[in-house]
Amino acid sequence: MVPFATIAVIGLGLIGSSIARAVRASLPGVALRGFDASDDVRARAAGLDLIDVVAGTAAEAVSGADLVILCVPVGAMASAAHAIAGSLAPGAVVSDVGSSKAGVAASLREALPGATIIPAHPVAGTENSGPEAGFATLFRGRWCILTPDEDADAAAVQRLSDFWSALGAKVELMDAPHHDLVLAVTSHLPHLIAFTIVGTASDLERVTESEVIKYSAGGFRDFTRIAASNPVMWRDIFLANKGAVLQMLQRFSEDLFHLQRAIRHDDGDTLFDLFTRTREIRRSVIEQGQDVAKADFGRHPEEEAGAEAGTRR
Amino acid sequence: MVPFATIAVIGLGLIGSSIARAVRASLPGVALRGFDASDDVRARAAGLDLIDVVAGTAAEAVSGADLVILCVPVGAMASAAHAIAGSLAPGAVVSDVGSSKAGVAASLREALPGATIIPAHPVAGTENSGPEAGFATLFRGRWCILTPDEDADAAAVQRLSDFWSALGAKVELMDAPHHDLVLAVTSHLPHLIAFTIVGTASDLERVTESEVIKYSAGGFRDFTRIAASNPVMWRDIFLANKGAVLQMLQRFSEDLFHLQRAIRHDDGDTLFDLFTRTREIRRSVIEQGQDVAKADFGRHPEEEAGAEAGTRR
Known part of the structure; x- marks a missing residue:
């Protein structure tokens, strides 16, 4: 039932190291090989004993692997693919974890003509980076979107789907352009807005950065978490x-200007109607298991009675 | 050392009921009286045994109280103040918990001429509403900003400050207009943006609401929490x-257009520089105890090793 015997993970940051940990936890018979372009990250990954073999080059890492997963920023996918081009085992499935898919797929196809390429995107992560930040349960209950070409090998798609299922993910197929549109709204736009507002808040003249930090519990602190995500990864996503x-x-x-105008003209009904509607969306997110039900993400560990009662509104 | 002997809480939602719980927990000798304009909320508060006396009117609730705290939406402050105007005990301190202060202070002064008014704003809350949503530790480690007039009674300011300190809050004094500017950026703008993006996402034609919810773990889900906050409260804050x-x-x-332009012109350096800077702000928020240090707000209860190691980036 194990879909792959030897897996090579290229890029050992949050996602790559989480895949390695999840494979160890859920697919114990599988051999794990890995590489990272950073000497420092390779050494740390070796120290953490995440994978069986930390190779000295990407080419060496993929040798003998029947699944290769590129876990590098999307702007580095092309060069990572070129680096492994001559060393792939016959029949190896090449996949990735990039947050934008159409451009990455094109890069991989160009660099690896004839290879079996099944792009993928596990919709999971945290604001932390590096091999220490990963954990085995990161993908549990999260969606992993595969974006195979129309003429992709169905057996390879199935094996990759089985792989992600084994790691606890729920798998969905989508065409790459639609994926990129969906993720633009559920992930890229929220990140861009969070980066922006954190920047705006720290650039004001009449409110100091120290005040912004001090009173961040009013809502701002939530945005700082997202705005602490990996800068290289996110730069690449927005460009890709x-x-x-x-x-x-x-x-x-457009929508923001609409609300701005409502505020300017004291149009409380427009505000109230929207705020009532958005409350329902939160309810659906929780009902579908995509967030914790506890108030404030469960950030109040001291809270007792309130945690249970807090669901009534 | 108990700054007040009898406290009246007007409005028994998340904040009012949390104050009642915190008083019970931290100031056990104090008598608690309360009122809510909603019959249903009054009945629920009585059922929860949050306060000693749930009064039938606001006027009855404040009788004999030496501290009155108005915990109603800022748009309802004026009418709540008018309702208690004839019933305040001599020397009673009147305060509130509104998220905007200059307008509220003016309303209170107009409705309660001659009263000792010390406006306050505990910067704390969750996305939930109602008396069931409150909990005693809500204010612990959070800031409570007092915005007394220049000619305010210093002893009353000190007593109110002692009160909030007893509930676990850290107290700061500020003039009302500066408070309103600081909170506009640390709380009101983040909420407005969250409400907007959740609305935008649910109004798209090419991406369904069900897709938005399904893949919300990419970042969007964080915004849904804030956008689930009390609609009346937030309508009033934006107008006030x-x-x-x-x-x-x-x-x-302006800042968003600047980033939009950077994306359009493939200016990765501008993106990278901002994203590096915003990461530092997150670090400060955590260092100053205004958010949990755990990855993803500690939303991964299964995570073990990662929770500790995750702080390295």
Whole structure:
């Protein structure tokens, strides 16, 4: 039932190291090989004993692997693919974890002609980076979206789907452009907005950065978490998914101006109607298991009675 | 050392009921009286045994109290103040918990001429509402900002400060207009943006609401929490703090257009520089105890090793 015998993970940051840990936990017979372009990260990964073999080059890491997963920023996918091009085992499945798919798929196809390429995106993560930040349960209950080409090998898609299921993920198939549009709104736009507002808040003249930090429990602190995500990874995502991100930004700006106008003209009904509607969305997110039900993400460990009673509104 | 002998809480939602619970927990000798304009909320509060006396009117609730705290939406402060105007005990301190202060202070002064008014704002809360949602530790380690007038009674300010300290809050004094500017950026703007993006996401034609919810773990789900906050409370805040909110919105929009332009022109350096800077702000928020240090707000209860190691980036 184990879909792959030897897995090579290229890039040993949060996602790559979480995959390694999850494989160890859920697929104990599988051989794990890995590589990271950073000497420091390779040494730390070796110290953490995440994988069986930390190779000195990407080419060496993929040798003999029947599944190769590229876990590098999307802007580095092309060069990572070129680095392994001559060393893939016959029949190896090549996948990735990038948050934008159409561009990455094109890069992989160009660098690896004839290879079996099944792009994937596990919709999971935290604001932390590096091999220490990963953990085995990161993908549990989260969605992993596969974006195979129309002519992709169905057996390979099934094996990759089985792999992600084994790690606890729920698997969905989607075409790459639609994936990029969906993620632009559920992930890229929220990140862009969080980066922006944290920047705005720290650039004010009449409110000091220290005040912003001090009173961040009013809502701002939530945005700082997302805005603490990996800068290289996110720079690459916005550039790679430019079209969809700009499209969603346009919609967001229109809606923001609409609310701005409502505030200016004391139109409380427009505000109230929207705020009532958005409350329902939160309920659905929780009902579908995509967030914890506890108040404030369960950030109040001291809270007792309130945690249970807090669901009534 | 108990600063007040009898406290009346007007409005028994998340904040009012949390104050009642915190008083019971931290100031056990104090008599608690309360009122809520909703028959249903009064009945639920009585059922929860939050306070000694649930009065039938606001006037009855404040009789004999030496501290009265108005815990109603800022748009309802004026009418709540008028309702108690004839019934305040001599020397009673009147305070509130509103998230905008200049307008509320003016309303209270107008409705309660000659009363000792010390406006306050505990910067704490969750997305839940109602008397069931409160808990005694809500204010612990959070800031409570007092915005007394320049000619306010110093002894009353000290007593109110002692009260909030007894509930576990850290107290700061500020003038009301500056408070309103600071909170516009640390609380009101983040909420407005969260409400907006959740609305935007649920209004798209090419991405369904069900897709948005399904893949919300990419970042969007965080915004749904804030956008689930009390609609009446937030409508009132935006209208009451209109000037500062519109000012901050202008800054935010400028900064967002700046990033939008960087994306359009493939200016990765501008993105990278900002994303590196915003990461530092998160670090400060955690260092100053205004958020939990755990990855993803500690939302992964299964996570073990990662929780500790995750702080390295």
